[in-house]
Amino acid sequence: MAGLKVKNLTKRFADFAALSDVSLDVADGEFVAVLGPSGCGKTTLLRMVAGFEQPDDGEITIGGKVMSGAGINVQPENRKVGIVFQNYALWPHMNVAENVGYSLRVAKVDKATREKRVEEALALVNLQGFGERRPANLSGGQRQRVALARCLVAAPSLVLFDEPLANLDVHLRAAMEDEFAAFHKRTGTTIVYITHDQAEAMALADRIAVLDHGRLMQFATPRMLYEEPANEMVASFIAQGMVLPAEILSAAQDGACRVRILGQEAVLRCRPDEIARADAKVCVRAGDLEVVEMGGIPIRVKRSIYRGGGSRIEASPAERPDIELHFDLPDPARLEEGTQARLAIRTGWVIPRAEGAVR
Template identity: 50%
Template sequence: MSVVTISNLYKSFGDVEVLKSINDEFQDGEFVTLLGPSGCGKTTLLRIIAGFEKPTKGQVLIDGKVVSSEDVFVPPEHRNIGMVFQSYAVWPHMNVFENVAYPLKIKKVSKDIIKEKVDNVLKLVHLSQYAKRIPSQLSGGQQQRVALARALVAEPDLLLLDEPLSNLDAKLRESMRYEIKELTQRLGITVIFVTHDQVEAMTMSDRVLVINRGIIQQVGTPYEIYRNPANQFVSDFVGKVNFIKGKAHNGIVSLNLSHHKFPCNKDLEGDVVLAVRPESIKFVASENGNTIKGKIEKLYFIGEEVDCFVDIDGEIIRVSAPPEIYADLKQGQDIYIEIKDYLVYKDDGSDDHTKILT
C-alpha cells in the first residue's frame, strides 16, 4: 500500500519545459491513469516517480517520505516499486523463471521462497508452463506477462505501468486490460498507468489525470472526464466531439449556422463553442422546432454504430446513428438532426482543439 504525493513538480530538458506545476496525491490501492497525447509529459512524470529522472523543481513523496526533491534523491533500486516497461524489457539472456526471480535474488531471499513466490506469480499471470522458456520463444503477450510477473513478484506497494498494452494486438489488448485491472485490484496495490489510449484509461482507472503540454488539464473519474470535460482539449481527447461555433449573450448561445438558441451559463459572453458528442445527436424523421436541416455527406457502417457526417450549410457535424437504421440512410439524403445534450466552452480559437490551459 502506497500513497504517492507529487507537489509543485517541474521538469525541463534544457530549455524545454515538459512538466509544469504538477500536484496530486495517489491514494492507497488506487488505479490512476496518466492520459495524454504523445509528448505530453506523462511518461516523464512516471519516470520521475520511478526515479529514472530527477525533477527540476518540486518533490515526490512515497508514503510521506521524500524520494525526489532538490536535495534528496533515492535511486530507483531503493524505492521498492514494480514497473512494466513499454518494450517489456525482459532480459533475453535469462529464462522466464530467472527473469521473474531476479528482484527476489537481489533481496537475497532464500531459494525455496524464491521458487514458491515465482511459481505463485507465474500462476497468477498464466505462465506456469513457460517457466523454462527463454524470452525469444515467447509471443509479445507472453513477454508482457513475464514483465508483469517480474514487477509483482517482490510484492511492491506501487506498480508503474508504462504503456504496457500498446505493443499488443487489439484482441489481446482488450483481454489484458481486464486481466491487469482485476489482478491489481485483488492485490490491492497502488497502480500508476500511463497511456495515450482513452479507452484503456476509461475501462481501467479509478481516476484519470488528463495531461497535455506538461500541464494537468483535468483530474476525475472516467465518468467525469467523459461527461464533464474541463475544456475543449479534454473533451476532444477522451472521445469524439463536434465543436459548433456560436455566440453567448445573457445566458443564451446563438449558433452561427442556424437560428436555434441554447441556454448556457450566464458567465459566458462572446465567442463560444457548443461541444456535442456524436451520440448526443439524433436523426429525426420530420422537422420540428428543435431540428436542424442537413445533408448526409458520408456514412460508414462500423458495427455497433453508423458513423455519419452531416453537412449543415458547409459545416460538417459528426453523428453516431444506431446500426439498425443503416438501411434507411443514403449518401446525399436530406436529414433533420436534433441536439440532445451539449456543453458550452469559451472558444479557444483553435481549429485543432488542442489549445488549452497554459
C-alpha cells in the same frame, strides 16, 4: 501499498518544458491512467516518479515519504516502485522463473525464499507452473505477464505501466485488460498506467489524468471526463467531442442552461455557476445529434462511412462549411455524400470559462 503525491512538478530539457506545474494526488490502492497525445510528457512523468529523472521543480511523495524535491533524490532502487514497459525485454537464455527471480538473486536473497517469492509472483499473474518455460515458447500476452511478475516479485508499493499493451493485438489487449483489472482487484496495488488508448483507460482506471503539452488538463473519473470536460482540449480529445461556438441565453438553473448553437436553441448541461454570455463553447458528441424532418440545423453531408449496422456521417452546417460535425445513423437509413438534412442537438455540455477550469 502506497499513495503517490506529485506537487507542482516541472521538467525542462534545455529550454523545452516537457512538464509544467503538474500536481496529482493518487490515493492508496487507486488505479490512475495517464492519457494524452504523443509527446505530452507521459513517460517523462513516469520516469520522474520512478527516480530515473530529477525534476527541475516540485516534489514527489510516495507512501508519505518525499522521494524527489529540494535537495532530495531517493535512488530508483530505494523507491519500491515497479515498472512495466511496452518493450518488456525478457532474457531469452533464462527460463521464466529465472527471469522473474533475477532481481532477488542480484540482491542475494537465499534460494528457498527466492523460489517461494517467484512462485507467488507467477501466481499473481496466473502463470503457475510456467517457471521452466523459455520466453521464446510463450505467447505475447504471457510474456507481458512474466514482465509484470518480474516487477511484482520485488513487492513494489506502487506499480507504473508505460503502454504495456501497445505491442499486442486487439484480442490479446482485451484479455490483458481483464488480467490487469483482476490483478488490481486482487492485490489493491496503487497503479499509474500510461496509455494512448482511451477505451483502455476508461475501462481500467478509477480516475484519468489528461496531459497536453506538459500540462495537466483534467484529473477526474472517466465519466466526468466524458460528461463534463473542463476545457476544449479534453472535450475534443475524449471520444471525439465536437466543440462548437454558442451563446448562453440564460444562467444555469438546475444544472442546465438555454443556449443558441448554430442558430438553434437547445438546453445543455452546465456548471451551476454558468452565466449568460456570448462567447461560449459547448461540447456535443455523436450520440447527442439526431436527424430531424423539421427545424434543427441545416447540414450538408460530406462523407458516409459504413460501420456495420449503421453509418458514421460526417457533415457541415450549410451556413458554416468550416465546422465539422459527425453522428451515427443506424441502418436502414442512409445519407449519401452531398445530401442535405437537418440535425437537432438533444444534449451536450457547456465548456466552463477558462478560469478555474482545471481540477
